[in-house]
Amino acid sequence: xxxxxxxxxxxxxxxxxxxxxxxxxxxxxxxxxxxxxxxxxxxxxxxxxxxxxxxxxxxxxxxxxxxxxxxxxxxxxxxxxxxxxxxxxxxxxxxxxxxxxxxxxxxxxxxxxxxxxxxxxxxxxxxxxxxxxxxxxxxxxxxxxxxxxxxxxxxxxxxxxxxxxxxxxxxxxxxxxxxxxxxxxxxxxxxxxxxxxxxxxxxxxxxxxxxxxxxxxxxxxxxxxxxxxxxxxxxxxxxxxxxxxxxxxxxxxxxxxxxxxxxxxxxxxxxxxxxxxxxxxxxxxxxxxxxxxxxxxxxxxxxxxxxx
Amino acid sequence: xxxxxxxxxxxxxxxxxxxxxxxxxxxxxxxxxxxxxxxxxxxxxxxxxxxxxxxxxxxxxxxxxxxxxxxxxxxxxxxxxxxxxxxxxxxxxxxxxxxxxxxxxxxxxxxxxxxxxxxxxxxxxxxxxxxxxxxxxxxxxxxxxxxxxxxxxxxxxxxxxxxxxxxxxxxxxxxxxxxxxxxxxxxxxxxxxxxxxxxxxxxxxxxxxxxxxxxxxxxxxxxxxxxxxxxxxxxxxxxxxxxxxxxxxxxxxxxxxxxxxxxxxxxxxxxxxxxxxxxxxxxxxxxxxxxxxxxxxxxxxxxxxxxxxxxxxxxxxxxxxxxxxxxxxxxxxxxxxxxxxxxxxxxxxxxxxxxxxxxxxxxxxxxxxxxxxxxxxxxxxxxxxxxxxxxxxxxxxxxxxxxxxxxxxxxxxxxxxxxxxxxxxxxxxxxxxxxx
Numbered sequence: 001x002x003x004x005x006x007x008x009x010x011x012x013x014x015x016x017x018x019x020x021x022x023x024x025x026x027x028x029x030x031x032x033x034x035x036x037x038x039x040x041x042x043x044x045x046x047x048x049x050x051x052x053x054x055x056x057x058x059x060x061x062x063x064x065x066x067x068x069x070x071x072x073x074x075x076x077x078x079x080x081x082x083x084x085x086x087x088x089x090x091x092x093x094x095x096x097x098x099x100x101x102x103x104x105x106x107x108x109x110x111x112x113x114x115x116x117x118x119x120x121x122x123x124x125x126x127x128x129x130x131x132x133x134x135x136x137x138x139x140x141x142x143x144x145x146x147x148x149x150x151x152x153x154x155x156x157x158x159x160x161x162x163x164x165x166x167x168x169x170x171x172x173x174x175x176x177x178x179x180x181x182x183x184x185x186x187x188x189x190x191x192x193x194x195x196x197x198x199x200x201x202x203x204x205x206x207x208x209x210x211x212x213x214x215x216x217x218x219x220x221x222x223x224x225x226x227x228x229x230x231x232x233x234x235x236x237x238x239x240x241x242x243x244x245x246x247x248x249x250x251x252x253x254x255x256x257x258x259x260x261x262x263x264x265x266x267x268x269x270x271x272x273x274x275x276x277x278x279x280x281x282x283x284x285x286x287x288x289x290x291x292x293x294x295x296x297x298x299x300x301x302x303x304x305x306x307x308x
Numbered sequence: 309x310x311x312x313x314x315x316x317x318x319x320x321x322x323x324x325x326x327x328x329x330x331x332x333x334x335x336x337x338x339x340x341x342x343x344x345x346x347x348x349x350x351x352x353x354x355x356x357x358x359x360x361x362x363x364x365x366x367x368x369x370x371x372x373x374x375x376x377x378x379x380x381x382x383x384x385x386x387x388x389x390x391x392x393x394x395x396x397x398x399x400x401x402x403x404x405x406x407x408x409x410x411x412x413x414x415x416x417x418x419x420x421x422x423x424x425x426x427x428x429x430x431x432x433x434x435x436x437x438x439x440x441x442x443x444x445x446x447x448x449x450x451x452x453x454x455x456x457x458x459x460x461x462x463x464x465x466x467x468x469x470x471x472x473x474x475x476x477x478x479x480x481x482x483x484x485x486x487x488x489x490x491x492x493x494x495x496x497x498x499x500x501x502x503x504x505x506x507x508x509x510x511x512x513x514x515x516x517x518x519x520x521x522x523x524x525x526x527x528x529x530x531x532x533x534x535x536x537x538x539x540x541x542x543x544x545x546x547x548x549x550x551x552x553x554x555x556x557x558x559x560x561x562x563x564x565x566x567x568x569x570x571x572x573x574x575x576x577x578x579x580x581x582x583x584x585x586x587x588x589x590x591x592x593x594x595x596x597x598x599x600x601x602x603x604x605x606x607x608x609x610x611x612x613x614x615x616x617x618x619x620x621x622x623x624x625x626x627x628x629x630x631x632x633x634x635x636x637x638x639x640x641x642x643x644x645x646x647x648x649x650x651x652x653x654x655x656x657x658x659x660x661x662x663x664x665x666x667x668x669x670x671x672x673x674x675x676x677x678x679x680x681x682x683x684x685x686x687x688x689x690x691x692x693x694x695x696x697x698x699x700x701x702x703x704x705x706x707x708x709x710x711x712x713x714x715x716x717x718x719x720x721x722x723x724x725x726x727x728x729x730x731x732x733x734x735x736x737x738x739x740x741x742x743x744x
Contacts, residue, residue, distance in 0.1 A: 057742070060396040060414070061421035074738060079731060080713075145561035146500045146579055163499070167565040170720055254510040257564035258716040274707040275392055275417050276742070 051288075054281040064278055071282035081283070083259035084267050088287075091178055091263065092242045096235055098182040103189025104231075108223075110190075111197045121194070128187035136251035139180035143167050143252070167253050170260040177261050181248045185241075189234055196230035197223065229301065236298035240291055342430070342635040342642075346378035350636045353394070355409035355623060356385040358588060362657035365649070373643045379636055399423060404628040407637035410457065412448065412622055412692055413703040419456040420700060425627045430638045431455040434645045439664035448622050448691050457624025458641045460650075461659025464620045464689055465516055465584040465609060466681045472603030473501075473581055482607035486520055486549060489582060489610050493558040496581055502560035504553060505580030507712075508719065509566040514712030516584040516609075519619060521546045521711060522695060523612030528705055528736060533697030534744055536736035538714070539729040545613070547718055547725045554719045564716050576600070584609060587658045587678040606681035608688055620689035623659065654679065660686040701743040710735050 018026070054071055058064035075081040106124060110117050127135060142149040143166035154160040166176045200222060208218045246265035249255060255262040255270075264287045271280025354366050367383045374381030384405070386394055392414060398404045399418075410418070418424055431449075435441045441449075441459070449459050469482060477496045483489040493503035507513035518528070525542030529535055553559060560574055571583040576592060578600065583589065593601040609618040625644070627637045643649070647669060654661065655671045660682035666672070672683045692698045705711075710732055717728040 059417060059421070060392060061399050061418045061423045074742070077738060078735065146502075146574075147577065163561045165561040165564075168562045168720070169564075173565065251567075253565045254567060256510045256713070256716055257720040258713065260720075270708055272393060272396075274704045275396070275414070276704070277396065 050281050051285055053278055054285040056278045057276075058278040058281075060275040060277065067278070071279045072286070074279060075282055075286065080255070080259050080262045080267055080270075081286075084255075084262045084264050087174065087259075087261060088243055088263045090174065091181060092239050095178050095181045095185065095242055096238055098178070099186045099189045099238060100231065100235070102182065102186040103193050103234075104227075106186075106190045107193035107197055111194060124190055125187045127184050128191075130184075132184060132247040133251065135184045136180055136247050139176075139183070140167070140252055143176055168257050170258060173253055173257060173260045177249055177252050180252060181242065181245065184248070185238060188238065192230050192234045193227055196227040200226035229304075232301050233298055236294050236301065240294050240298070243287065243291060243294075342638040344377045344379060344636050344639045345633070347380075348633050348636055349380040349382070350374065350407065350633045350640065351382045351384070351405040352637075352640070353391075353405045353408035354383055354385045355388045355391065355411075357388070357657055359591075359656045359658075362653055365653050365656060366644075369644060369649045369653075370640065373640055377636075377639070379633070402630065404630050406631040406633045407625060407627050407640065409460075410624055410626055412457075412624065412698075413707070415457045415624055415626060416451060416698070416703060417700055418626075419451050419454075423628055424456040425629050425631065425634055426454050426456060427458055427627060427638065427641070428455045430641050431458055434458060434642055435663070437642070438645060438647075438666070442662060442664060442667075442686055444620055444686060444689055444691060445622060445662045448620060449624060457622075457626040458645075459622040459624050459662040460644065461623045461654075461657060462620045462662060462682065462686045462689075463586050463623065463659055464618060464682075464685045465519075466587060466606045466678075466685055467609050468575060468583045468585050468587075468590060469605055469607070470578075470581040470603055471605040482605065483610045486523065486610045486612055490549070490553050490556075490558060493553070493581065494556065497556075497558055499557070500579055501581070502558060502579065503581035504558045505560060505571045505574045505583040506563065507566040507568075507570050508559065508563045508715050509570065510709040510712055511566060511568045511570070513566065513568055513571055513584070514709055514715075515706050517550070517715060518706065518711045519609060519617040520550075520612065522617040523610075523614055524549065525612070525614040528696045528702060528711075529740060531697065533699045533702065534740055536733050536740060538711075538736055539726075539733040542614075543729055544725050547715075547728070549612075550715060551718055564720050587682065590678045591658060604677075606677050608684060616688070616690070617694065618685060618689045619692045619694065620660070620686060621692060622662070658682065662686075699743070701740040704739050704742070705736055708735075708739065710739070 055066055055068060056064040057067045057070070110121055110124070114120070145151060145163040145165045145168065148166070150166065151160075151164055154164070164172065166172045204222045204226075205218060208222050213221060244265060245263075246269065249261050249263050249266050250269065253261045255266040264283055268280045268283040271277070271283055352370055354363070354370075356363055363385055367385065370381050370383050373379070386408075388411070391410065395404070395408070395410075395414065395418070404423075415424070431441075435446075440446075445459050445462060449455065449457060467482060471480075473496055474480070474492060477492070479492045479495070483492055489504070496503055506516060508517065521543060524546035526540060526546050527537040527542070530537045560580055563570065571580070571585055572589045572592070574580045575583045575585070575589045576597065587606065590601065590604055590606065593604065608616060610616070625637075625641050627634050631637055645663065647665065650661075650663075650666055651669045651671055653659075654666070654669060658678065660679075661667055661669070661672060667683065671679050674680045693702050696702055714728050714732040717723040717731065718725065723731075
């Protein structure tokens with residue numbers, strides 16, 4: 001009897017009990033699990049499935065079978081794919097640089113105490129607020145060689161009397177797409193940088209002035225460090241959006257003329273049009289490494305900014 | 309007076325009418341129309357077209373059929389540009405409708421995958437009831453001897469021409485060859501009026517150039533439908549014709565980047581004299597610009613040294629294998645082939661007829677030049693893809709716009725013909741290889 005009692009006591013003593021920390025951790029994991037499952041279902045599964053499809057010859061109506069790298073080989077041998085690599089990089093780099101320049105300039109201007117700056121800020125946001133569809137169709141009309149706004153201005157100003165085929169010539173098509181893309185995208189830069197500017201304490205500028213710093217020195221020593229983090233994150237986000245942007249090219253040129261404005265999203269769309277889902281997925285997958293780097297960089301920057 | 313002599317004319321006419329009615333009834337009985345299950349449901353994806361009235365006519369007709377037969381109908385009109393994506397998603401998720409409208413491209417691909425039910429019985433029954441299928445329609449909708457879709461309209465390009473301008477310049481008749489079209493264009497070109505409004509961009513209209521190429525003897529692939537055959541003297545002759553016209557600035561600036569609305573916009577703006585169009589621009593002009601409508605005439609596409617290539621594009625109704633109401637769908641298809649419906653539909657949709665009896669519909673009587681042109685197209689048109697083999701690889705080449713891109717290499721990038729043909733030959737072959 002005493003042995004039994006002793007055994008029961010021993011068992012109760014030896015039973016491993018979770019520490020309070022572990023219990024809290026378990027509880028926390030339990031709370032997070034639904035979110036993780038949701039993310040896996042809504043993001044992880046489609047993401048991995050798209051990668052899987054890119055290695056198959058799946059077409060509409062047929063799951064297809066594993067074809068290894070055949071879709072990627074087909075793409076690499078396609079002139080459109082090679083052009084889309086170069087064009088996508090060009091559009092992202094040039095339009096980001098232009099958006100930075102315009103967004104920063106306007107943010108610095110509007111950050112001053114100017115009369116009617118509230119209205120000015122609202123007007124500057126209009127391109128961002130308008131539906132992309134409307135924006136790019138409007139730009140298409142502006143670029144029309146006959147009766148288009150741009151040629152009418154040039155003709156009216158006596159600068160040129162012919163018909164510049166802005167979207168139909170290799171030399172002008174890509175720049176035309178970039179200009180429209182910049183117009184649509186700069187307000188995001190403007191508002192982000194303006195928000196960052198307004199967090200810089202006025203005392204820092206006062207101190208710099210007292211120290212005899214001129215405007216450029218104040219920008220370099222006070223303004224730029226204050227907005228640097230935002231500029232980096234805006235650059236990364238804008239790069240991702242621009243690289244994935246479809247409407248700008250599709251509504252203006254459909255990737256032409258020739259392959260002068262062909263970009264990844266349009267190429268993927270062509271894959272969908274031809275019902276070659278495996279091939280369309282392969283186009284998207286080839287973009288993945290670059291976009292993944294940008295996404296991870298943006299996330300890391302954002303975290304670092306939050307910690308600072 | 310004999311008994312027979314007591315039959316008056318009225319008796320004879322009455323007896324004849326009764327016999328005819330009995331005969332019609334017997335024929336319908338012999339065809340054994342599909343049994344419609346009362347209380348069942350039928351979902352239908354209709355192809356949305358630009359005419360709201362035509363879309364409404366279809367929707368109302370389906371709902372009326374459902375109400376008459378005790379079937380719950382659900383009609384969803386799908387933008388035809390989105391059909392591929394929606395059908396693709398529906399197949400993957402097992403949510404295909406009970407019946408749907410499809411174009412020939414999609415029908416070929418999906419029939420190949422075994423997605424659709426064969427509908428030979430319904431096809432034959434409808435043909436028998438309405439004087440038979442028009443021969444080009446019958447040929448175009450035959451997939452390796454089987455029927456997987458019921459044609460309900462034919463689209464295709466006609467040549468629209470500014471008769472008011474051309475007549476004044478001494479050209480009262482439509483050009484019969486592409487070379488003649490250039491000759492006429494040279495006489496009337498006067499910037500900003502550029503006569504040849506043919507899309508050379510990466511859009512469906514750009515593929516009209518494939519028909520011109522084929523009329524010069526050019527081919528996408530060989531007769532087996534497996535080997536690319538674009539590099540040829542015939543293609544070179546076509547490119548010579550094209551570049552000559554382009555260099556003479558007979559094409560409007562911007563054609564190399566036109567989208568599907570490019571020719572419509574230019575024609576409506578009065579800046580071009582010719583367009584290859586389904587007639588939509590004419591219908592729009594009827595309401596918006598009566599002068600333009602009056603000044604426009606419609607004819608078959610011109611020909612090249614190898615004749616006229618003017619393909620017809622059938623629109624079809626099909627039944628997925630997953631349909632829960634295939635008999636209901638077949639009965640609906642038969643109902644939608646009745647002249648009471650088709651007459652109202654054709655009056656608003658820009659489709660040509662598919663059945664022999666439909667030629668007699670008042671809408672095709674010649675009052676409307678667009679519908680008369682469409683009837684002409686159906687009679688004289690060529691099978692899709694002809695003289696090439698219309699298979700999935702051919703459709704892929706069309707949807708990838710490889711021929712417009714070859715043209716752009718020549719007129720935009722200034723490549724020589726051989727270089728442009730070599731690149732296109734390689735791309736077409738790579739495309740065909742995917743299907744072998």
